[in-house]
Amino acid sequence: MSYPFLKGHGTENDFVLLPDHDGRLHGDLSPERVRALCDRRAGIGADGVLRVVRSNAIDEGHALASRAEWFMDYRNADGTAAQMCGNGARVFVRHLIDEGLASPVGTTAIATRDGVKLVSTNGPEAPISIDLGPPRVADESVIGLGHWSWPARNVSMGNPHAVVFVDSLEELGDLGGLTYDAAVYPDGVNVEFVHRLGERAIAMRVHERGVGETRSCGTGACAAMVAAALADGLAPDVSYDVRVPGGSLLVTWTESGVVLTGPAVIVASGETDI
C-alpha cells in the first residue's frame, strides 16, 4: 500500500515527513518501517522521521491537545522515539504552513514528547524560530574519543547534551568511537564539539545518539551556545551565531528560554510503499 511522504531539511538535518493527521496510516509506525524509510540506499533516506498527527489522535498527545492541535511524533533513524528535535520542528511547521494548517506569520504551538513548543515566523519562506524552553545546566562529566578526553558541560534542552570546547574541529577525525559516562547519561547523549570563531560566534560538530554524526542538530546548537555564553560570563539576553556543517543558525538565550532560528525547506513530496 502506498502512502504520502515529504522530504525536507533544516541546515541539512534531514527528515522524512509522514502526514498522518488522524493517526490511521501510521498509528503503528514500527521501528522497522522507520529504519527502512531512513535507509539512504534502499529507502528514501533521512536522519529521522516526523509523523504529522493531531494531538488528540496519539496517546502521548491527548493531554496537550487543548494547547496544540498538531503533535510532532519524531523518530530517530534507528527507529527509537525521541523527545524533541529543533531542526525537525522547523521543518514540521514549514509543512503545516505550506498546507495551510498554520499561519505563515505569527506563532504556532506544537506538541512534542517534551511538551508544547512555540514556533514563530514572519513569512511563508522566512526563517523559523522555535522556543526550546530554559536549559538545564548540570555538572561536568568526561567525554572520550580515541586517546583524547575532555571535560564536557552537561546541558539538557529536553534531551541530553555534552558540550566540549576544542581548538580544531577537523583534527577530531571520525566521531564514531565516542565514550561518555553512562551513570550521568543513562539514555545516551548527544555530543557537541565547539570551536570559537569570534565574539558570540561558534562552529560545531555534533554526534547524535541513535544516528551518528549529522550535518546539524538544533537542540545541540542551543546547548553549545548556552555552554559558550556561560564560559564567556554572559547571561540572557544574548545571541550567538552557530555554524554547523550544514549551514548557520542563530541561537538567542532569553529569560524564558533558548530560541533557535534557522531555515527549513521541503525539497520533495510524493508517495512511497516502504
Place this chain on the structure above:
Amino acid sequence: MSYPFLKGHGTENDFVLLPDHDGRLHGDLSPERVRALCDRRAGIGADGVLRVVRSNAIDEGHALASRAEWFMDYRNADGTAAQMCGNGARVFVRHLIDEGLASPVGTTAIATRDGVKLVSTNGPEAPISIDLGPPRVADESVIGLGHWSWPARNVSMGNPHAVVFVDSLEELGDLGGLTYDAAVYPDGVNVEFVHRLGERAIAMRVHERGVGETRSCGTGACAAMVAAALADGLAPDVSYDVRVPGGSLLVTWTESGVVLTGPAVIVASGETDI
C-alpha cells in the same frame, strides 16, 4: 518549478529517476542540478540520476532511435555523464514496465552512451537481466591503497574496471585513498576488490569513479566475474553468484556477452523543485 521524480535501487545502488520523455524539462540538466538531487541531506539523495528520455529527443540518442525508443541518460552523483550503469539499467526498465512503456515479459532494447542494450524479464516483479555485451580484457596494471599495492586485471564493460583479488574485504578499511595508473585509465577507473566464497561464488567491494564506495555496481560485478572466471580457467558459458554489500547478483558470461541479473525496485515517486 516542481517536476516529477522517482527513487529506486538495484542491490542498494540507488538512483533518482527523472521522467522527461520529450526532453523538455531537463534537456539542459546541469551538473549542479544533478549534484543537488543526489545530495543525501539537502536533496533527495542517490548514487546517480537516470533521465528517462526518448532516443530521438537527445542528441546522443538520434542514431540509436530506430533500434531503441528509450535512452538512459545516466549521470554520476558528481554531475558527470556516464556511459552505462548495469544496476541503473534494471531500475530504468522496471520504471518503463511500471508505466506500461515496456513489456513485463520479454526483451526491451534501451539506448545508452555505450550503445543499445537488451534487457529481459519474465514478470512485473521478477529479476531483470541485462546483456552488457562482451568484455574487453587488457593487461594488468597496479592498484594501490595505503601501504598496499596489487596487480589488477583490466576489464572494460563499456566503462573501465580494475579487478583486484584479496584475502579479506574487511581488512581493506576505507577505500578513499585508492591510486591507479593514469596512463592506463586516463578517465579514471572503477575498482573492484574480490574475495572468493567458493566455487563460482565471489564477494566484492567496489569504489566507483566520481562517486566513492557504493553498495553495488552492476558493470563492476560483471568485470569481477570475468576476472574470476579467467583466473579459474573457465570460459563461456558460465555463471557466478556475486555478493555485493547491497545484495546478490547473478552474472552469466555467454558467447555474445556478459548478462547481469538482479533485483530492481522503485521505492518512492513524487514531485521536487530542486
